[in-house]
Amino acid sequence: MSTNIHRLSVAGKLLESRVIVGTGKYETLDVMRESLDASGTSCVTVAVRREKLYDRDGKNLLDYIDLKRYTLLPNTAGCFNAKDAVRVARMGREILSDLGNPGADWVKLEVLGDTKTLLPDPVATLEACQRLVEDGFKVLCYTSDCPIMAVRLKSAGAASVMPAASPIGSGQGILNPNNLKIILEYLKSDDPDYPVIIDAGVGTASDVAEVFELGADGVLLNTAIAHARDPIMMASAVRNSAIAGRQAYLAGRIPKRLYAMASSPEEGVITSRPW
Amino acid sequence: MDRSKLHSVIALDMVEFEFNGTPHKSPPQTTVAGLLESLGIEYRFCAVEVNEEILPKAQYSIYEVKPGDRIEVVTLVGGG
Incomplete structure (x- = not known):
């Protein structure tokens, strides 16, 4: 483990924050x-x-992103089959190829099953992951919270498996913490440093804390910040929550108990009890 | 030569291809570099595919667009 508990090691690179933002x-x-x-x-x-070609305001996204400060992670959003995802990943790599950004051979792979749920197509995702790994990509792979699929993707060479907390943009937070716990156990049991990043469905800062309290290595979110009433303040809340959640995980939560346990000593009480 | 004939000669000479999914025409011997320049697209933030194969940047000033080519020019935009 790195000395800085808030750094995220993924695809052979150390990121200064465990939060990846869209x-x-x-x-x-x-x-x-x-x-x-x-x-x-x-x-x-x-x-x-x-x-x-039309209605261009002449501004490119990259004019607003400091390429020395941020690692760019191109995604394959909008792809519904493996072939398209591989094509889009290669184009992303080509765009970044001469910009000197460390994310040039990284891809956030997502191959979706339908437009309503935006849930991943597991068969196409696995196929695309295999092809991109063969092609030299570091694949950070969006998937559902299915533990079996997570294992298959790691075996296929994914640099990180990124299970969804809930559907993309839904803001529902973590729907199935038990599945995420199983994924963390399965992927990390013989490989504790393998990065598992929770991607999608985060709604607010407390969801981010929960992600880290479960033991995940990172979180990836976009809508929770971009569509907050005050995106900049929410971004700050997310930052603090990630730190809080990671610290809480490392500190170790107490077990839950059915009954109360007094915090003040029994010894020396001056009161009488009615029973 | 009257105007209509002149027009048809020019039209015959134009190279017809597909640019980002829509029909497009350019004069003969238009290179990809020339095409990008004529459309005001910056090199530094784009990738070009010709018939689903990536065209390396070094080829932009060499490759001449051919009739029926399917050319895609993409850039990076905001996404999650």
């Missing part, structure tokens, strides 16, 4: 930039899309 859906690029700063993140996700 760059989508902010009201303005200035709000995005300030939110990223307030979150303390050092890794941000980006999407690959066609150049727009």
Whole structure:
């Protein structure tokens, strides 16, 4: 373990924060930039899309992201089959190839099953993961909270398995903490440093704390910050919550008890009891 | 030569291809670099695919767009 408990080791690189933040859906690029700063993140996700020829305001997302400060993690959002995901991943790599960013060979792989749930297609995700690993990518792989699928993806060479807390953008928080606990146990039992990052569904700062209290290594979120009433303040809350959750995990919570246990000593009480 | 004939000669000479999913025409011998320049697209933040194969940046000023090519030019945008 690194000496700084708030660093995240993934794909052979040490990130200064355990929080990975998405760059989508902010009201303005200035709000995005300030939110990223307030979150303390050092890794941000980006999407690959066609150049727009009309209504261009001349601003590129990358003009608002300090490429020396942030590792860029291109995603395959919007892909519904393995072939498209591989194509999009390669294009993301090509864009970053001469920008000197360490994220150039990283990809946040997501291959979705339908547009309503945005749940991953497990068969296509596994196929795409295998192909991208063969192609030299460091694959950070979005998946459901299914422990068996998580094991399959790790075996396929994923640099990190990233189970969803709940559906993308739903803000429902962690729906199945038991599955996440099983995933953490299965993936880390012989490999304690293997990074498991909870991706998607986070709604607010307390969800982030819960992610870390479960023992996850990182969290990836976008909408919870971008659509908060005050994104910059929420980003700061997320930063603090990640630190709090990680510290609580390392400190070790007390077991839950059915009955109370007095905090003040029994000895020396001057009162009488009615029984 | 009258105007209509001139127009048809130019139209025949134009190279027709697909750019980001829509039909597009360029003069003959248009390189990808020339195409990007004519569309005001910055090199530094884009990737180009020709018929689903990535075109390395070193090829932009060499590859001439051919009739029927499917050209995709992508960049990075905000995403989660």
